[in-house]
Amino acid sequence: MTGREPRVIVIGAGVAGITTAYVLRERGFTDVTVLEKGSDVGGVWYWNHYPGLRCDVPSQVYQFGFAPKADWQHTWATGTAIQRYHRDVVDQLGLTSLIRLNTEVTDAEWDEQHRWTVTTAAGEQLIADFVICATGVLHHPFTPDIPGLADFAGPVVHTARWDDDLDTAGKRVAVIGTGSTGVQVVSALQPDAASIDHYVRSAQWILWAPMSFRQLPGVAAVLSRFPKLHRRIYRLMALGGSALLTDVTTRPSWRRRAVQAYARACLRILVRDKELRAKLEPDYQPLCKRQVISGSYYRAIRAANADLVTDGIAEVTPRGIRTADGAHRDADVIVLATGFHAHNYMRPMRLIGRNRIDIDDVWAKGPRAYRMTAIPGFPNLFTVLGPNSPTGSISLQYTSELTAGYIAQWLEKFRAGELTTIEVTDQATTRFNDDVATAMGPTVWNTGCNSWYLTEDGAVDLWPFDRTTMSAMLGSPDPADFHLG
Numbered sequence: 073m074t075g076r077e078p079r080v081i082v083i084g085a086g087v088a089g090i091t092t093a094y095v096l097r098e099r100g101f102t103d104v105t106v107l108e109k110g111s112d113v114g115g116v117w118y119w120n121h122y123p124g125l126r127c128d129v130p131s132q133v134y135q136f137g138f139a140p141k142a143d144w145q146h147t148w149a150t151g152t153a154i155q156r157y158h159r160d161v162v163d164q165l166g167l168t169s170l171i172r173l174n175t176e177v178t179d180a181e182w183d184e185q186h187r188w189t190v191t192t193a194a195g196e197q198l199i200a201d202f203v204i205c206a207t208g209v210l211h212h213p214f215t216p217d218i219p220g221l222a223d224f225a226g227p228v229v230h231t232a233r234w235d236d237d238l239d240t241a242g243k244r245v246a247v248i249g250t251g252s253t254g255v256q257v258v259s260a261l262q263p264d265a266a267s268i269d270h271y272v273r274s275a276q277w278i279l280w281a282p283m284s285f286r287q288l289p290g291v292a293a294v295l296s297r298f299p300k301l302h303r304r305i306y307r308l309m310a311l312g313g314s315a316l317l318t319d320v321t322t323r324p325s326w327r328r329r330a331v332q333a334y335a336r337a338c339l340r341i342l343v344r345d346k347e348l349r350a351k352l353e354p355d356y357q358p359l360c361k362r363q364v365i366s367g368s369y370y371r372a373i374r375a376a377n378a379d380l381v382t383d384g385i386a387e388v389t390p391r392g393i394r395t396a397d398g399a400h401r402d403a404d405v406i407v408l409a410t411g412f413h414a415h416n417y418m419r420p421m422r423l424i425g426r427n428r429i430d431i432d433d434v435w436a437k438g439p440r441a442y443r444m445t446a447i448p449g450f451p452n453l454f455t456v457l458g459p460n461s462p463t464g465s466i467s468l469q470y471t472s473e474l475t476a477g478y479i480a481q482w483l484e485k486f487r488a489g490e491l492t493t494i495e496v497t498d499q500a501t502t503r504f505n506d507d508v509a510t511a512m513g514p515t516v517w518n519t520g521c522n523s524w525y526l527t528e529d530g531a532v533d534l535w536p537f538d539r540t541t542m543s544a545m546l547g548s549p550d551p552a553d554f555h556l557g
């Protein structure tokens with residue numbers, strides 16, 4: 073075989089896509105195109121701009137290892153600041169020319185000539201040797217099927233498609249959903265709303281943290297003056313953070329009990345009203361769902377204009393919401409903080425692999441991949457932040473960089489003429505998923521709560537191993553796990 077430069081299409085320009093573009097460019101790949109359906113880069117940070125949006129991971133950790141930023145304004149950055157950071161990284165690292173914005177991929181199909189045909193919403197067809205899906209996890213908003221919702225007289229807005237012209241000041245606002253988003257949006261809207269009703273189907277444990285804290289004066293100056301020190305601090309924080317999170321989530325330990333005790337203490341100390349506290353107290357262990365962190369929610373929900381509504385929603389009427397007990401509460405605006413179709417990955421894009429198999433059929437019971445990145449039946453296709461990515465424990469930037477580096481090693485083999493096609497075996501994929509299922513046993517995600525981590529067949533779609541295991545699994549390609557052509 074003679075080698076040649078692979079034509080690579082990356083789908084998505086969020087954290088995973090930006091990282092992939094950077095890594096491939098650094099490895100000398102010259103034919104890389106990133107297709108992004110939004111009109112800007114940033115992924116989740118482009119699509120989400122609801123009031124109160126902040127990242128609950130400290131900014132000095134929630135950043136690319138290859139582009140650390142010294143001068144974050146806040147210890148926990150706002151969504152706007154993070155979105156600006158992504159744009160700046162793309163500009164400063166010279167990635168802009170690789171990215172085509174406003175280009176939605178609707179189809180990708182593998183053919184007999186061993187290539188992918190990628191079709192965009194505009195009908196354009198592009199040919200690629202490799203497709204890399206960096207399409208994100210929490211992307212497609214979930215709108216609940218509540219009777220009457222379509223007939224509500226006022227605005228209904230999903231947090232992930234926020235209308236920046238919507239003014240909720242002086243309005244009666246109903247917020248449905250109490251994940252990280254619902255908690256942030258209630259805290260932000262409560263001070264100016266005439267009233268705010270928070271509809272909570274399952275209570276959440278909330279860890280208190282001073283989220284609006286400003287980065288300490290002098291930190292930015294020191295970190296920019298000493299970039300090596302900055303990188304070292306970043307690495308230490310990222311390593312320490314993932315070690316702690318992996319420890320508390322994946323096996324019972326005193327550290328898990330300490331974090332859980334802190335969650336319980338936050339509720340006891342910050343909510344003195346026993347009736348309200350009882351309604352706010354979940355019936356499952358802290359950390360079982362994606363942990364919610366907030367410095368302001370308990371204050372907001374205690375306010376005189378706020379109500380926590382735990383009676384189930386029976387229907388939406390043109391004027392408000394009727395709960396299962398028959399009570400009706402008027403509302404001017406309904407905010408859906410109801411989360412995402414978290415297991416869609418690249419779908420609803422149509423993805424057709426070898427022998428015309430459809431990803432919808434292969435993943436009918438839930439998404440499965442090999443080491444987060446390869447899917448049997450789909451040659452020369454990889455995912456970055458694919459199934460089992462560590463959204464509950466390890467830095468997504470680190471995971472993306474590691475996965476992109478792993479993929480780059482296969483692309484180098486193509487370039488060197490050592491392969492033209494590569495497809496992971498069923499056996500290796502099954503073995504990996506069996507190991508995942510076994511390792512999920514002692515995790516806190518498996519302790520009896522419902523969450524977006526669970527797939528249709530009840531599997532936990534997360535990474536149950538530590539960072540070292542991830543580095544080992546993605547450090548070098550294992551040819552025995554693949555059909556190479």
Ligand code: N01
Pocket residue numbers: 126127128129210216217218248249250251252253254256271272273274362385409410411412463522524
């Ligand atoms: O979504 P969710 P999210 N009637 O799926 C409720 C990340 N994130 O957007 O639990 C009533 O967690 C549902 O109730 P239940 C973070 O990873 C990060 O809040 O199913 N309620 C639940 O309360 C997070 O975990 C940041 O009973 C209904 C809520 O809607 C992830 O995004 C900020 C309902 C959905 O919660 C998703 O969070 C924000 C119905 N019919 C988000 N249907 C950072 O700070 C659904 N619900 C980094």
